Amino acid sequence: MINPKLEKQCAPYFNHPNHPNHPTMSSELFYTISKTYDDFLGTQERLEARISELEEMLLQRNLNHSTINQSSEKSTTESKYKELFEKMADGIYKSTVEGKFIDVNPGLVKMLGYDSIEELLAIDIKKDLYFEESEREVDPVEEEGISIFRLKRKDGSEIWVEDRGQYITDDSGKILYHEGNLRDVTSRIKTEQHLQKSQKETSDYRKALDQSLIVSITNQDGIITYANKNLCKISKHSKEELIGKPHRYINYHGENDENILEQDETVEKGIVWRGEVKKKAKDGSIYWVDQTIVPFINDSGEIYQYLTLRIDITEKKNAELRTRESEENFKEIIQSSNDLILSLNIDGTFDFVNASWLKTMEYSEEEISKMNIFDIICEDVLSGCLERFQRVLSGEKVDNVETTFITKSNRKVILEGSAVPKIKDNNVIGVRAFLRDVTEREVAEAQTAAVNEQLEIKIDQLNESQEVAQLGTWVLDFKTGKTSHSKEFCKILEREEKELEIPINDQLLFFHPEDRSIVSEAFMNVIQEQKGYQFEARLLMPNGKVKNIFAIGRCSAFENGSPLRLLGTIQDITDRKIAELKLENSISELKKTNAELDKFVYSVSHDLRAPLSSMLGVIEISEEDTTDEMMLTHLKMLKNSIKKLDGFILDILDYSRNARLETKKEVIDFNEMLSDITQNLKYMGGINRIVDIQVEVNEKSKIHSDKSRLNIILNNLVSNAIRYQNEQTPNPFVNIKIDTSDTETGIIIKDNGIGISAKSQGKVFEMFYRVSEASVGSGLGLYIVKEAVEKLNGEIKLESVPGMGSTFKIRIPNI
Amino acid sequence: MENSDVKKIFKKVLVIDDSETDRYVAKRMLQKYNFADEIVVQESATKALIYLQTIENTPDELPQFIFLDIRMPEMDGFGFLEEFKKLNDTTKSKCTIVMLSTSLDSEDFDKASSNPFVNRFLNKPLDKEKMEILSQDFQPKFP
Numbered sequence A: 001m002i003n004p005k006l007e008k009q010c011a012p013y014f015n016h017p018n019h020p021n022h023p024t025m026s027s028e029l030f031y032t033i034s035k036t037y038d039d040f041l042g043t044q045e046r047l048e049a050r051i052s053e054l055e056e057m058l059l060q061r062n063l064n065h066s067t068i069n070q071s072s073e074k075s076t077t078e079s080k081y082k083e084l085f086e087k088m089a090d091g092i093y094k095s096t097v098e099g100k101f102i103d104v105n106p107g108l109v110k111m112l113g114y115d116s117i118e119e120l121l122a123i124d125i126k127k128d129l130y131f132e133e134s135e136r137e138v139d140p141v142e143e144e145g146i147s148i149f150r151l152k153r154k155d156g157s158e159i160w161v162e163d164r165g166q167y168i169t170d171d172s173g174k175i176l177y178h179e180g181n182l183r184d185v186t187s188r189i190k191t192e193q194h195l196q197k198s199q200k201e202t203s204d205y206r207k208a209l210d211q212s213l214i215v216s217i218t219n220q221d222g223i224i225t226y227a228n229k230n231l232c233k234i235s236k237h238s239k240e241e242l243i244g245k246p247h248r249y250i251n252y253h254g255e256n257d258e259n260i261l262e263q264d265e266t267v268e269k270g271i272v273w274r275g276e277v278k279k280k281a282k283d284g285s286i287y288w289v290d291q292t293i294v295p296f297i298n299d300s301g302e303i304y305q306y307l308t309l310r311i312d313i314t315e316k317k318n319a320e321l322r323t324r325e326s327e328e329n330f331k332e333i334i335q336s337s338n339d340l341i342l343s344l345n346i347d348g349t350f351d352f353v354n355a356s357w358l359k360t361m362e363y364s365e366e367e368i369s370k371m372n373i374f375d376i377i378c379e380d381v382l383s384g385c386l387e388r389f390q391r392v393l394s395g396e397k398v399d400n401v402e403t404t405f406i407t408k409s410n411r412k413v414i415l416e417g418s419a420v421p422k423i424k425d426n427n428v429i430g431v432r433a434f435l436r437d438v439t440e441r442e443v444a445e446a447q448t449a450a451v452n453e454q455l456e457i458k459i460d461q462l463n464e465s466q467e468v469a470q471l472g473t474w475v476l477d478f479k480t481g482k483t484s485h486s487k488e489f490c491k492i493l494e495r496e497e498k499e500l501e502i503p504i505n506d507q508l509l510f511f512h513p514e515d516r517s518i519v520s521e522a523f524m525n526v527i528q529e530q531k532g533y534q535f536e537a538r539l540l541m542p543n544g545k546v547k548n549i550f551a552i553g554r555c556s557a558f559e560n561g562s563p564l565r566l567l568g569t570i571q572d573i574t575d576r577k578i579a580e581l582k583l584e585n586s587i588s589e590l591k592k593t594n595a596e597l598d599k600f601v602y603s604v605s606h607d608l609r610a611p612l613s614s615m616l617g618v619i620e621i622s623e624e625d626t627t628d629e630m631m632l633t634h635l636k637m638l639k640n641s642i643k644k645l646d647g648f649i650l651d652i653l654d655y656s657r658n659a660r661l662e663t664k665k666e667v668i669d670f671n672e673m674l675s676d677i678t679q680n681l682k683y684m685g686g687i688n689r690i691v692d693i694q695v696e697v698n699e700k701s702k703i704h705s706d707k708s709r710l711n712i713i714l715n716n717l718v719s720n721a722i723r724y725q726n727e728q729t730p731n732p733f734v735n736i737k738i739d740t741s742d743t744e745t746g747i748i749i750k751d752n753g754i755g756i757s758a759k760s761q762g763k764v765f766e767m768f769y770r771v772s773e774a775s776v777g778s779g780l781g782l783y784i785v786k787e788a789v790e791k792l793n794g795e796i797k798l799e800s801v802p803g804m805g806s807t808f809k810i811r812i813p814n815i
Numbered sequence B: 001m002e003n004s005d006v007k008k009i010f011k012k013v014l015v016i017d018d019s020e021t022d023r024y025v026a027k028r029m030l031q032k033y034n035f036a037d038e039i040v041v042q043e044s045a046t047k048a049l050i051y052l053q054t055i056e057n058t059p060d061e062l063p064q065f066i067f068l069d070i071r072m073p074e075m076d077g078f079g080f081l082e083e084f085k086k087l088n089d090t091t092k093s094k095c096t097i098v099m100l101s102t103s104l105d106s107e108d109f110d111k112a113s114s115n116p117f118v119n120r121f122l123n124k125p126l127d128k129e130k131m132e133i134l135s136q137d138f139q140p141k142f143p
Helices: A006-016 A025-076 A076-086 A105-110 A117-122 A125-129 A131-139 A186-212 A227-234 A257-268 A314-336 A355-361 A365-369 A378-391 A437-469 A489-492 A506-510 A513-529 A575-626 A629-660 A670-681 A707-723 A779-791 B019-033 B045-053 B077-084 B088-095 B106-114 B130-139
Strands: A091-095 A101-104 A146-154 A158-168 A175-185 A214-221 A224-227 A273-280 A286-297 A303-310 A340-345 A351-355 A398-406 A412-424 A426-437 A471-477 A483-485 A532-540 A547-560 A562-572 A665-669 A692-700 A701-703 A735-742 A745-752 A794-799 A806-813 B010-016 B036-042 B064-067 B096-101 B117-124
Touching: A006 A707, A025 A105, A025 A186, A076 A175, A091 A105, A091 A665, A101 A105, A105 A158, A105 A175, A117 A575, A125 A146, A125 A794, A158 A186, A214 A227, A227 A303, A257 A273, A257 A286, A257 A303, A273 B019, A286 A314, A303 A532, A303 B096, A314 A547, A340 A355, A340 A412, A351 A355, A351 A365, A365 B096, A378 A398, A378 A412, A378 A426, A437 A471, A471 A489, A489 A562, A506 A513, A506 A532, A513 A532, A513 A547, A513 A665, A547 A575, A575 A629, A575 B019, A629 A707, A629 A779, A665 A707, A670 A692, A670 A707, A670 A735, A701 A707, A707 A779, A707 A806, B010 B019, B010 B045, B019 B036, B036 B045, B045 B077, B064 B077, B077 B096, B077 B106
Parallel strands: A692 A735, B010 B036, B010 B064, B064 B096, B096 B117
Antiparallel strands: A091 A101, A091 A175, A146 A158, A158 A175, A214 A224, A214 A303, A273 A286, A286 A303, A340 A351, A340 A426, A398 A412, A412 A426, A471 A483, A471 A562, A532 A547, A547 A562, A665 A701, A735 A745, A745 A806, A794 A806
């Protein structure tokens, strides 16, 4: 049975809103504890009451006893004794030593459950009043003649009696009889027995409680009156430190002050308070207890003390905190994750989605709660998604899920990730998916693919261009020492790319032995100078064939002043080389031919002129040998004709040489050149008078030019000036003015000759053009002059007034 | 029109020319301008060389002046000069060589100019002007 009072006190606890059926302390245990303490306290109470009752009874009895003694001593009236004897609740008796009652009072008859005095007087005490005969024998003699023992009532039930008896003896000491009174002390004995048992139990409980719980008792003012070992141990205070202190002494102040206030208010109303409380030990360490405070209320309804029972839950609390922390961590991680995390129910409705998912899909949590995942999957991929969903539901983990979703704003997003079944109690209860938004990546991949395609086209074009140009490229990585080669490069070398992936030094063997020094020198130079190279060399093909290549290389990608790469090209110039060789042959052939032709021209001109000079020689002799005027006139005519022919041959020779021969470059000394010319032309004479040849040379710069052409030009122009002198003019002259500069040479040849009519001026430079029949020339002179000027990239101008003279102005750029 | 009374410039002159006309013209001009007492003509370089070799050791017989044509069959003027080089020093120092040619080839001219034995290069034909120049410019080494 539970103390109804306690039950009443406990009721608010069980219904307490903060602690509904708290699992950590079972109601059973609580009841046990409560009951134990109730019993313990109740028993004490009752015991005290009973003791005082007994003391009162004893006092009464002693009083009676003394009264009896008094009466026997003083021989009080028989009737008074008789009345007392008759009415006494206690049993009074006289018995023989053998075990027979001599006299009994009605109280005893009643006490032992017999019907009449006679019936009781008839029984055998030893046999009928004891359960065991031995009990009679071992009957202990108590102090002051009081002994307590048990007897068997008529109905067989047990009765505990207190016997205050004495043996009555005669003067000789012989026992006459035994007299005494018996008092029924069954209830007391039972109580005492029960109490004994209770006390044992209580101490056991207490021991057990003290062992397992943290216990303290505080008085109505909140002062600690009792603290068990466990409390000392956990609070690290000694018993002495705790007792006499307010209960708040062991509280942790700060975080749970409100909790404590509420706790105080509750228990002060007499209601059990229960809760988890954080406390601080003496050394500052924190511990947690599950604390139950039971207020004890006395009969007048006042609280007289509080029993506080605590269980150390520090570890559990810490574990809880850790769990909560890690749970919060996980929650935070999931929420803040850039990945899209979602949990779906079997039917495709949403169980949970994280913030990233909502953000990406543009839905709110509320909207999602009414939706199904399959509502927002792009139709094109829906069937595949359903299939995968089923697979996950069947317990499979599906990786590399790629699905296109439609967001709220009808935007397509591509999510990629994995889906796993959500399992509870061996059943799949949903699907969890961990996804990433790969839309941008997909777009980027598409772009990359497009770029790659373009690149491939470019590479193809490049390869094609290289093929067309027969130009291969290669790259040397200075860090790795490795080389990579273009397709055409491999093709030119007639080797597979793999065959070319050998150390750079070994690649030297690809070259013709005679050219290897050129190549290695070029490379040494590149490594030292870090610039570039350019060379022509021969390559050996695997089949022994030789190819000519032209190689260019340049260092590139400089880092801290050092190149990372050497980029190079090689061009197959075998064809060109062959063509060049052919050309060279042709040129040398041509040169040879030209030289031969030149010789031929000289030979021909010589052979043509030789007879002419012979004829002139003969005419010369004939002129000397005759004085016949007629003959001399004829000879002169012959002589002029021969000279004209000779001049023509000379012109032809000049023309031929000017047209065919390359321009030569040599230092020109105009003074010397003009001196030679004037010397030769001085006596050109014939009918002509001697012409005053004025030379004016201003050589500001040393000129390099073609001597023979300049000679042709000057010779022709000066001889023309002499030849076409004006007979009307008294002092014929020709003025030659030459100015040189860094850039050009200017030649002005001015005469006061017959001049050239405006009509003819434009034609004088034409081939075989002769101004008049009077012209003695071949008609080639000015033509050759113009040709020669043009060969030297110069220009010639003519200014002339008939009868006044002509001026030729020539400008020739320096070579 | 020889004038045997007039004092000649040179004692002996050699004309080497394959052209008969030119040899004739040269001989007449040299005689006319009293250039030498004796004018020897040779129709080829080879013959001229043989001639010189035969008189090599008799310096008095050697010509003081040689007119040498360039273009000649068999051996040309330059060929002659090569062989001339081999003659003894007396011969080489006594004989003054003038190249006489109608060649306009500057190569010929240069070649002739650079030859140590050639004194000058003249264009054919030998005429009055050239003869006058020669008469002025040359005096016999051995009077």
